[in-house]
Amino acid sequence: MNRITMEVARYRPDQEEAEPTLQAYEVPYEREWTVLDGLNHIKDEIDGTLSYRWSCRMGVCGSCGMMVNGEPKLTCGAFLVDHAPGPVRVEPLKSFPIVRDLVVDIEEFLTHLVRVEPWLVRNEEKPIAEGEYRQTPDELDIYKQYSMCINCMICYAACPVYALDPQFAGPAAIALAQRYNLDSRDQGAERRLAHLSSGHEGIWACTFVGECSVACPKGVDPAGAIQRYKLTAAMDWLGTLLPLAER
Amino acid sequence: MSRRRTIDPVLWMGFGAGGTLAAIVLPALMALLAVAVPVGLIALPQRMDLLSLVHSPVVRVGLWLVFAACLFHWAHRFRYTLYDGLQIKHLNELIFTGCYGGAAVGAAFAASVLWQIP
Amino acid sequence: MSAHLARSGPPHAYRRKASTWWWLTRWPYFAFVLREMTSVFVAWSVVWVLLLLRAAGLGEIQYRQFFAWSASPLILISNGVTVVMLVYHTLTWFNLVPRVMVFRFGRRPIPGPVMAGSHYLAWAAVTVGLAWLLVSR
Numbered sequence: 001m002n003r004i005t006m007e008v009a010r011y012r013p014d015q016e017e018a019e020p021t022l023q024a025y026e027v028p029y030e031r032e033w034t035v036l037d038g039l040n041h042i043k044d045e046i047d048g049t050l051s052y053r054w055s056c057r058m059g060v061c062g063s064c065g066m067m068v069n070g071e072p073k074l075t076c077g078a079f080l081v082d083h084a085p086g087p088v089r090v091e092p093l094k095s096f097p098i099v100r101d102l103v104v105d106i107e108e109f110l111t112h113l114v115r116v117e118p119w120l121v122r123n124e125e126k127p128i129a130e131g132e133y134r135q136t137p138d139e140l141d142i143y144k145q146y147s148m149c150i151n152c153m154i155c156y157a158a159c160p161v162y163a164l165d166p167q168f169a170g171p172a173a174i175a176l177a178q179r180y181n182l183d184s185r186d187q188g189a190e191r192r193l194a195h196l197s198s199g200h201e202g203i204w205a206c207t208f209v210g211e212c213s214v215a216c217p218k219g220v221d222p223a224g225a226i227q228r229y230k231l232t233a234a235m236d237w238l239g240t241l242l243p244l245a246e247r
Numbered sequence: 248m249s250r251r252r253t254i255d256p257v258l259w260m261g262f263g264a265g266g267t268l269a270a271i272v273l274p275a276l277m278a279l280l281a282v283a284v285p286v287g288l289i290a291l292p293q294r295m296d297l298l299s300l301v302h303s304p305v306v307r308v309g310l311w312l313v314f315a316a317c318l319f320h321w322a323h324r325f326r327y328t329l330y331d332g333l334q335i336k337h338l339n340e341l342i343f344t345g346c347y348g349g350a351a352v353g354a355a356f357a358a359s360v361l362w363q364i365p
Numbered sequence: 366m367s368a369h370l371a372r373s374g375p376p377h378a379y380r381r382k383a384s385t386w387w388w389l390t391r392w393p394y395f396a397f398v399l400r401e402m403t404s405v406f407v408a409w410s411v412v413w414v415l416l417l418l419r420a421a422g423l424g425e426i427q428y429r430q431f432f433a434w435s436a437s438p439l440i441l442i443s444n445g446v447t448v449v450m451l452v453y454h455t456l457t458w459f460n461l462v463p464r465v466m467v468f469r470f471g472r473r474p475i476p477g478p479v480m481a482g483s484h485y486l487a488w489a490a491v492t493v494g495l496a497w498l499l500v501s502r
Contacts, residue, residue, distance in 0.1 A: 363422055
């Protein structure tokens with residue numbers, strides 16, 4: 001069996017540690033082992049005190065996002081063999097406060113997410129007797145890509161704007177706002193735009209670095225979503241110049 | 248629901264227009280005049296030919312729009328570069344004024360030059 | 366890493382401060398900052414062209430002096446770098462256009478290559494046009 005050194009960030013505030021450090025573990029691995037498998041091996045066989053989040057181990061739950069050699073990755077999809085001979089450095093997801101070891105506080109992200117109202121907003125609800133909200137495949141296509149987001153926050157770790165200012169709503173929240181804005185069943189676009197128009201926290205804070213889209217493990221293009229949102233806001237602004245334009 | 252009009256969409260549109268014009272017009276313009284002529288790759292254009300090219304008011308206004316848009320593109324982009332790149336957001340108002348104000352000064356200079364060409 | 370306790374969240378949560386040199390830590394970040402810096406060369410180009418037009422307007426001597434100055438090593442190299450940066454601006458700008466301007470024409474969006482291609486076409490047309498105007502026959 002091959003072996004590789006994993007340098008894993010540790011932070012134990014309960015033990016009066018002032019700042020995070022790296023702890024090295026030598027881990028055996030097969031070709032199919034992911035970084036998550038390595039962490040699980042460490043916890044099961046070497047050091048049970050290591051703390052980290054994971055769940056589905058197949059790239060759909062979004063729990064196991066961490067920095068692997070400085071790149072934000074789902075550890076269940078990052079293979080140890082790709083980093084041979086190592087060492088592999090595993091650190092908590094960038095731009096979020098570290099609670100302990102590899103666990104970050106995700107409250108800021110959740111606040112941004114809730115603020116964009118990521119659900120179908122209706123001005124008028126159809127009574128159930130009138131049946132379902134129907135949608136054609138083409139209408140689905142318009143927003144489908146943005147619905148693939150698993151809230152893993154890897155895009156936030158990749159975004160230098162968020163790193164400098166956590167008040168920025170961030171790639172995933174804005175992409176998810178777009179997922180609903182572009183959904184034919186939704187009527188909440190105006191409310192979301194009102195919230196995301198503010199100078200340094202909404203869409204205008206984005207400078208189209210584009211690394212969020214590069215890092216996204218689910219093929220969402222949050223950068224594109226944000227720029228399209230800017231164009232929509234611009235068209236909307238021009239619309240307000242026309243006195244007879246429909247509001 | 249009343250809509251609060253923010254200035255950001257306007258700034259972004261100016262940035263976009265300037266960026267597109269700069270992308271299309273400036274590379275050839277500078278490659279020809281600022282590099283090819285001084286190194287002798289192409290002959291120095293006759294001064295009178297150049298002046299007759301920019302003589303018409305339509306051309307002058309058009310040129311001014313291109314120059315002003317390009318300067319605005321710089322202002323908007325540079326403002327964000329200073330804000331994010333240097334992390335000096337505490338100088339926010341100063342950066343804002345310096346950048347867009349600088350573009351305005353440049354646009355005024357452009358107007359003065361284009362007006363005074365015989 | 367400087368010790369920096371988070372203002373919100375669990376007590377003793379540790380917030381890592383972003384470095385001023387964040388853009389040097391990864392190649393894509395550096396390429397991004399380089400892309401943003403092209404705006405400086407855009408502004409310089411406008412200034413240079415305006416100085417040229419002003420010199421042309423002032424007289425033959427000033428016109429020739431301007432080009433002599435432009436041929437000096439400092440200015441010439443700066444303008445050479447400027448042309449490179451302007452082309453970098455053009456390429457990065459056109460490549461991003463399809464992700465910004467998504468317009469539906471009927472059932473499908475206008476394809477990205479068409480959006481970008483139309484910009485490249487305009488660039489080619491203007492380039493040829495300027496060459497035709499400025500290169501003496």
